[in-house]
Amino acid sequence: MKPVKNKVVIIGAGMVGSAVMNSVLTLGLAAEIVVIDNNINKAKGETLDASHTTSFAYSPNVLLRVGDYEDCTDAQIIIMTAGPSLKPGETLDRLLLAEKNVSVMKSVMSSITKYTKDAVIIVVTNPVDIVTYLAQNHFDYPKEKIIGTGTLLDTARLRRILAMKYSIDTKNVHGYVLGEHGGSAFATWSLVNAAGIPYKEFHKLLGSKEPVDTDATLAEAKDTGLKILELKGYTSSGIAMSVSRIVKAVLLNELSVLPVSTTLDGEYGITNVALSIPCVISSDGISQKLEVPLSENEIAKLNVSANNLGKILDDLNIRK
Template identity: 65%
Template sequence: MNFVKNKLVVVGAGMVGSAVLNSVLSLNLLSEVVIIDINDNKAKGEALDASHTTSFAYSPNVKVRAGNYEDCADAQIIVITAGPSLKPDDKLDRLVLADTNVKVTDSIMKNICKYTKDAIIIVVTNPVDIATYYCQNNFDYPKNKIIGTGTLLDTARMRKIIGKKYNVDSKNVHGYVLGEHGGSSFTSWSDVNIAGIPFNQLNDIFKDHYKVDKDEVDKEVRDSGIEVLKLQGYTSAGIAMSVSRLVKAMLLNEQSILPVSSTLEGEYGINDVALSIPCIITSNGIEKKLEIPLSKDEVEKLNKSADNLKSIIKGLNTNK
């Protein structure tokens, strides 16, 4: 396949799709961005608005336009954001979107597969673990080239929360939120550290700061997205930056280790469900899934997360 160098397609021109469009443009790494939406005028409006930003100094002359699924044929990366999102008055659980958004994802994947099986697909549509599993296991598409954003945003939230509590730059906080992007996610506390200082030693080093409670942090991470939803009616900025982080890692072949959603194949004894563990991200997509050391309790939480998602998958009859 001859790709158009650094061409990206965004499927879905809603709040998230629009935020993704503007976020990836700010990377200054793309030559062409195409946005697709069932509402063609919405896609054209978003593309036109975003295209005007390329006239400013230090902005590359990116070609930004509305398009259709034929544009996937020579794209390097496709981002799926389409499908209804939670509203503040809904039951605040991403899994309630499963039935509707699996149908949306099915239609999108069928259209993409008409034109390519080479592009890397980033799945954003919620519930992202269910959508990712469906895309990876119901189409003849390389699994390593389909990546769910998973707990990448949850991990960013966790690092921000801990950095704020200890009054340090959150980029110096290391560790992951794993499992489901949702109610059963958890922080792998055995791996959390600040500049190499293990979590269980932080309170001795940072004596003047608030003693961090693990359960409180996990709850705050899980509730963060819902809090944003309640306050402004939608979430977009955080997930858009998560997509940009993945796009950059792919375009630059960074070999970065990021927690993303993919179908497990024996890692931690878990099979046939998509959830997040750390993965090496390259220009080929997921190069390797890493079975990092976890405590017995953390492995149990990961299995609980898997069981939670499997029950939804079984109900949707998404198995081949």
């Protein structure tokens, strides 16, 4: 069935799923938002609470409701947030988390594919690169229609940190965090600039005496998620807005270039692993994967990410 324009299905009504629902609602682009969760009462409470915001001026009159997988039949976008996440104080066992959420993703994708292979699927569940690979390569679903949030939030954090340090609008800072959404993520310092000013010139031209400390800046960007987890018990706002950024690009066919996770097919000499590189996002999903110019050192770091993720895929016995 042809997707209904601006119908969004969110799978999972937990902290992230509910934040995504509210963020997508605030965008004013969705006509219908359907929430699916095993805890039906939680889903009902979230949609009921959010539905009352539509009474206010400048709030879109969106239909919010609880549904089931049959609602995927005519969805334009499906957002996957279900599955356990890291809790404060827990040891980060990525393989254990991967095993649990691979199982969840298998169940979810099996349910989705009963009803559609036309919707764009945005994968949020961690470890996002592993789960994205599974979804793209094991269910005969068009790969370009599955997008992992990947390092989009890491990139936003890096840009924000630099913008705050040098007192400029975050949206004028450019550059990416690429690779794994995890420990081996790296910043493309060869591309980082603010309004065309290379990062090495920030302290000279942007009114600060301190040059960019690349190691400390990247570490802060990568550690922010764990810091938020320790402080408030979970992360939600940043990832919700990251998802909404992708949703907007799809719904408006923006052709925006965003760093998202997808299976590489020879880009930078890497194959058969999903990780983040800049991609063109359209109404069809990922319409193009871009091999932006990287330094030799950065390409080496991308390969480190690929090897790390490949080992997990092999340990889980899901790499084709």
